[in-house]
Amino acid sequence: MDKTNxxxxxxxxxxxxxxLFISILTIASCDTDKTQTVATFTNLVMADEFDxxxxxxxxxxxxxxxxxxxxxxxxxxxxxxxxxxxxxxTVQNGMLVISALEENHNGSSYTxxxxxxxxxxxxxxxxxxxxxxxxxxxxxxPAFWLLGENVDVDGWPQCGEIDIMEYRKQEPTxxxxxxxxxxYSGESTPQGQVSKSYDLGNDRYDAGFHVFGIEWGYQxxxxxxxxxxxxxxxxxxxxxxxxxxxxxxxxxxxxxxxTDDIPAVEAVEPTDVxxxxxxxxxxxxxxxxxxxxxxxxxxDNGEAFPQxxxxxxxxxxxx
Amino acid sequence: MKNIKFMYxxxxxxxxxxxxxxxxxxxxxxxxxxxxxxxxxxxxxxxxPIDLGSNFxxxxxxxxxxxxSVDENEGYESAASMRIDVPNNNDPEGTYAGAILRVDGxxxxxxxxxxxxxxxxxxxxxxxxxxxxxxxxxLNKYEVSETDVSLSTDWQKYIIPIPDPSKLFDERGMxxxxxxxxxxxxxxxxxxIDELKFEKLGTIGQPRPAIVNGEDLVQDAFIGLSLQLKGLxxxxxxxxxxxxxxxxxxxxxxxxxxxxxxxxxxxFGVITANNGSAVITATLGAVETExxxxxxxxxxxxxxxxxxxxxxxxxxxxxxxxxxxPVDFFNxxxxxxxTTLSSDFVVDGNNMIHYTDFNFVGNQFANPxxxxxxxxxxxxxxxxxxxxxxxDFLITVRDFGADQxxxxxxxxxxxxxxDGDDFEPGVWSTLEFSIASMQTRNNIGLIIYENINGSSLTxxxxxxxxxxxxx
Numbered sequence: 035m036d037k038t039n040x041x042x043x044x045x046x047x048x049x050x051x052x053x054l055f056i057s058i059l060t061i062a063s064c065d066t067d068k069t070q071t072v073a074t075f076t077n078l079v080m081a082d083e084f085d086x087x088x089x090x091x092x093x094x095x096x097x098x099x100x101x102x103x104x105x106x107x108x109x110x111x112x113x114x115x116x117x118x119x120x121x122x123x124t125v126q127n128g129m130l131v132i133s134a135l136e137e138n139h140n141g142s143s144y145t146x147x148x149x150x151x152x153x154x155x156x157x158x159x160x161x162x163x164x165x166x167x168x169x170x171x172x173x174x175x176p177a178f179w180l181l182g183e184n185v186d187v188d189g190w191p192q193c194g195e196i197d198i199m200e201y202r203k204q205e206p207t208x209x210x211x212x213x214x215x216x217x218y219s220g221e222s223t224p225q226g227q228v229s230k231s232y233d234l235g236n237d238r239y240d241a242g243f244h245v246f247g248i249e250w251g252y253q254x255x256x257x258x259x260x261x262x263x264x265x266x267x268x269x270x271x272x273x274x275x276x277x278x279x280x281x282x283x284x285x286x287x288x289x290x291x292x293t294d295d296i297p298a299v300e301a302v303e304p305t306d307v308x309x310x311x312x313x314x315x316x317x318x319x320x321x322x323x324x325x326x327x328x329x330x331x332x333x334d335n336g337e338a339f340p341q342x343x344x345x346x347x348x349x350x351x352x353x
Numbered sequence: 354m355k356n357i358k359f360m361y362x363x364x365x366x367x368x369x370x371x372x373x374x375x376x377x378x379x380x381x382x383x384x385x386x387x388x389x390x391x392x393x394x395x396x397x398x399x400x401x402p403i404d405l406g407s408n409f410x411x412x413x414x415x416x417x418x419x420x421x422s423v424d425e426n427e428g429y430e431s432a433a434s435m436r437i438d439v440p441n442n443n444d445p446e447g448t449y450a451g452a453i454l455r456v457d458g459x460x461x462x463x464x465x466x467x468x469x470x471x472x473x474x475x476x477x478x479x480x481x482x483x484x485x486x487x488x489x490x491x492l493n494k495y496e497v498s499e500t501d502v503s504l505s506t507d508w509q510k511y512i513i514p515i516p517d518p519s520k521l522f523d524e525r526g527m528x529x530x531x532x533x534x535x536x537x538x539x540x541x542x543x544x545x546i547d548e549l550k551f552e553k554l555g556t557i558g559q560p561r562p563a564i565v566n567g568e569d570l571v572q573d574a575f576i577g578l579s580l581q582l583k584g585l586x587x588x589x590x591x592x593x594x595x596x597x598x599x600x601x602x603x604x605x606x607x608x609x610x611x612x613x614x615x616x617x618x619x620x621f622g623v624i625t626a627n628n629g630s631a632v633i634t635a636t637l638g639a640v641e642t643e644x645x646x647x648x649x650x651x652x653x654x655x656x657x658x659x660x661x662x663x664x665x666x667x668x669x670x671x672x673x674x675x676x677x678x679p680v681d682f683f684n685x686x687x688x689x690x691x692t693t694l695s696s697d698f699v700v701d702g703n704n705m706i707h708y709t710d711f712n713f714v715g716n717q718f719a720n721p722x723x724x725x726x727x728x729x730x731x732x733x734x735x736x737x738x739x740x741x742x743x744x745d746f747l748i749t750v751r752d753f754g755a756d757q758x759x760x761x762x763x764x765x766x767x768x769x770x771x772d773g774d775d776f777e778p779g780v781w782s783t784l785e786f787s788i789a790s791m792q793t794r795n796n797i798g799l800i801i802y803e804n805i806n807g808s809s810l811t812x813x814x815x816x817x818x819x820x821x822x823x824x
Contacts, residue, residue: 203590240558
């Protein structure tokens with residue numbers, strides 16, 4: 035299905051290109067319609083254009099600090115220590131700049147930043163997009179992604195994860211968009227996450243800005259880069275690996291016998307969400323630049339630092 | 354999915370701009386204005402040579418001139434390709450294959466491309482010495498090469514990035530190659546190249562130019578010394594995610610010296626040490642290079658004694674005092690045993706051979722060989738900065754015989770041994786000896802210098818190598 039879609043889209047593109055060119059030459063008018071080309075949700079509910087110099091807007095952004103709750107590089111053997119220092123995260127010239135530095139800091143060899151909207155902004159469904167220029171160095175893992183708001187209660191992967199953009203130097207012309215959930219988290223082999231990459235073909239992502247977005251509704255997530263819709267993920271794409279995996283929510287209730295003071299409480303088994311589509315609920319936004327880790331590998335010897343991830347804007351729309 | 358609407362506002366805007374430009378172009382252009390219309394063709398060879406003109410193939414001296422052909426039976430997704438037959442290393446017509454492909458006519462404007470690309474395969478897995486572009490047998494100003502290109506027996510695509518496309522606005526050197534049999538034990542093989550073209554891939558990025566191979570080198574230099582800045586490379590990350598490093602000619606770089614009055618570097622990367630110390634750095638396409646060369650001048654250099662013999666009595670191999678015969682090489686670098694490297698230089702216009710990491714090395718002059726029948730003496734000046742106590746130094750003069758090639762069973766030679774008594778450290782020695790005892794000396798093609806018996810000699814300068822008659 036994906037391939038068919040993409041093919042059709044390209045045909046459309048070619049037809050439209052030639053049509054537009056001819057019409058311009060003949061009627062000499064200029065169409066200034068800036069409607070987003072592949073998304074239909076246009077009701078803007080949140081945006082950060084990064085127009086105010088200095089620290090990012092504290093009404094929108096929080097930070098994850100350190101090396102992760104397990105002190106294990108956020109579960110991925112990442113090498114950086116996240117900070118909220120201006121050396122690692124600042125707004126300059128209309129851009130959010132996340133800088134990965136090579137420095138010894140609290141036992142780590144690199145520092146960087148991870149911005150999250152947890153506790154400040156989350157939403158079910160909508161169009162989430164950001165215009166980003168990724169850094170080109172080796173061993174870097176820039177990402178724009180969403181995490182289910184219930185992560186602290188039910189944990190990962192039960193909360194669900196929507197990766198809008200992940201990039202690494204090994205594939206400079208590709209980004210990938212993925213979902214992770216209970217039974218399809220990507221921890222097992224074969225990896226169970228649902229993922230697809232989009233190849234620019236005649237360009238590379240570290241050479242310029244690109245718009246990375248999803249348009250997400252009930253039971254579907256559409257992925258796009260710039261003006262190309264390249265994937266749609268629905269519950270039918272989910273396959274549980276391994277097949278006997280079991281994931282439950284943290285909603286078990288233990289039985290309580292009645293006393294004079296309180297009535298009896300019946301036991302309730304935790305909700306089994308294995309293989310469920312866990313994306314019909316609020317998610318918050320994460321933008322980060324990791325160094326090293328399982329996905330990009332470690333930086334090459336002598337790699338240049340700092341390496342900067344630039345974000346022109348983050349916008350969220352509703353239908 | 355069905356209700357997705359497609360609009361292409363960017364394309365529309367771009368088209369609008371084009372229109373504006375076109376309209377503003379309606380103003381009359383001055384009649385004096387003439388624009389050069391260089392071809393922007395990128396194709397060099399698809400199924401046949403593309404727009405190269407009739408006289409485009411120029412083999413290197415010593416290579417087999419007939420090595421290149423169009424093969425009508427092989428091709429990458431086509432019926433034809435370029436075929437290069439690398440000869441056996443004892444082929445009398447030439448011991449390797451190598452040539453430039455140069456446009457017969459005006460150059461091309463290649464500024465809109467970012468790489469030379471081609472598909473290639475070989476009759477066996479083999480590593481080709483060098484492949485590149487930008488050689489025109491003129492200044493070779495924008496020469497680029499990739500060394501050690503590994504070919505397999507199946508078609509693969511190769512990418513040689515352009516270090517800075519903006520320089521290639523008028524380029525005739527489309528392609529060059531040099532392939533020998535170092536990897537095949539001297540045995541012949543063939544390889545094919547197809548779909549040879551300059552392309553705009555768009556997937557080449559992360560330029561990381563370097564001088565001195567990215568090292569920060571400190572080097573002592575005599576006052577007046579001129580030397581070529583080396584280790585000039587450009588590295589890109591390709592669409593595959595892999596890095597590709599190519600050798601880039603000096604003219605791609607902008608060099609600078611921390612004090613040009615002390616140490617000067619010209620646009621061709623030639624450094625002149627006048628006095629004191631200075632640091633040479635560079636940029637390529639506004640990107641600072643990795644690596645630098647710090648030159649510390651260390652006083653004057655003693656030149657070798659100026660030869661006084663009458664030129665009519667001399668056949669000169671290497672001297673600024675005489676006209677020299679054609680020389681194939683001053684350091685053939687015979688793998689795998691030779692360690693000797695060359696670091697030749699010029700002091701006040703006087704060329705100097707400088708060998709480092711010395712174990713043995715040869716000067717070959719076989720095209721043509723030298724007829725020294727009447728010139729039965731040899732002169733060499735050698736300067737040893739340091740002299741080991743157990744020095745044993747051997748010079749071999751070799752006659753190639755009637756076949757005029759090294760080997761072949763008809764060679765003869767003369768060997769002269771020198772020891773510590775013949776040299777003094779820090780002083781030019783003059784070595785003169787007779788080769789009259791050689792039965793034939795009408796096809797002399799090689800002089801070999803060797804450090805024998807394992808002394809710690811590593812560095813020497815050589816000048817004024819010549820045959821002479823009389824006293």
